[in-house]
Amino acid sequence: MIFFCFLGIEEVKAKELNQEEIYQQRMNLYKKTEALTSIPWYYLAAVDQFERSIRDVRDDLPDPPAIIGYYLPPEQWAGPLNPNPQDTNPITIELFSGVGKDGNGDGKIEQTNEEDLLYTLAHFLRSYGVDDQSFRLALWDYYKRDQTVRSIMTNAKIYRTFGKVDLREKAFPLPKGYNYTYKNTWGDRRGWGGRRIHEGTDIFAGYGTPVRAIAYGVVELKGWNKYGGWRVGIRDVNNTYHYYAHLNGFSKDLKIGDVVKPGDVIGSVGSSGYGPPGTSGKFPPHLHFGMYKDNGIREWSFDPFPHLKIWERY
Structure with missing residues (x-):
């Protein structure tokens, strides 16, 4: 007993x-x-x-x-x-x-x-x-x-x-005080460059609006992509990859391998993409924000919209 x-x-x-x-x-x-x-x-x-x-x-x-x-x-x-x-x-x-x-x-x-x-x-x-x-x-x-x-x-x-393991802090991709709007568009059809789905959420804002890291992570990718334009990829400790696309430019000295924390500015909102390097203006300025999960075997995209709604309250 x-x-x-x-x-x-x-x-x-x-x-x-x-x-x-x-x-x-x-x-x-x-x-x-x-x-x-x-x-x-x-x-x-x-x-x-x-x-x-x-x-x-x-x-x-x-x-x-x-x-x-x-x-x-x-x-x-x-x-x-x-x-x-x-x-x-x-x-x-x-x-x-x-x-x-x-x-x-x-x-x-x-x-x-x-x-x-x-x-x-x-x-x-x-x-x-x-x-x-x-x-x-x-x-x-x-x-x-x-x-x-x-x-x-x-x-x-x-x-x-x-120097710590408690890294739960998060930040919304855009700072307070800037005008922006977004809705859930994950999974919508996209036509440019072939039929594909929209693997993210578009946050519309003015040119030059700062774009921030949402979590503690390491910059895994930086550069040009014909679909995403100037873009940055950051992986966090939960093995989630955060994808920031259509940027106007990058923060000074930001490079692959850099460690970032929530709220660090990594670039600014633009309308780059849909063409060769430097193409811009083919759509209104916005941040395309995507999230991808890796399970040790493969990686797939998932809907970031519910997470954004939570982080927006911080």
Whole structure:
């Protein structure tokens, strides 16, 4: 009776954690694992956040728990030939070539234990080294997908720059005080350059209206596209790609690889596109804002309009 009551209390406590406490617990675990293994906390956070982001949007993976999102299949954790996929015995897990490790010294290797999970991840990364080049190589050997490597390296760069994991802050793409209008046009037909759908929301505003980054992220793309004109692409820690198109120009010194935060000005509203570099004026000035989600296998567009309505209130 006492045992089951205790479990119930622990479940309630876990459910009662607010978002700030969850972020604090994550950071505490990252820092503790860093102290044990010398793997920088932002590498651990980068992989963990990527795993959390893909588990949120995939049906073939279990939903992530509150604190740590890193996931390994049971057959990999306990060993491919282990008759007990839920095995917690370090001796038999090693015997069957399982990758799970005991991170808290309790003599058990538990896939649901956050310290064991992070220690297992750190043990793998440490076999390659503790610098960016070694980290990138480890990611490639593990995921074997260029975009996944780029996404995780983006996470690491953002976490290292800002020194925190609570990066929920957002900003509307246009500053307060400027006149603008927009409606939900995602999925509408587009004819120029062939039949295609509109993968974004058009925010109409005057020439030169500042365009801002909506989230913490890294500039992944900058330049000309015959459809989008002068455009910028920024990826955030949720593995969401933000696409800003038809710009009048870019902010001074903005370049690929730059780290940005919500509210940073990245360019201005224009009417560029629908032709070779420099083409402008074929439509009223507006910002085309698109959002794309990557699930570790493929990337697709989704409707940004509901998000814009929320960010507009900030």
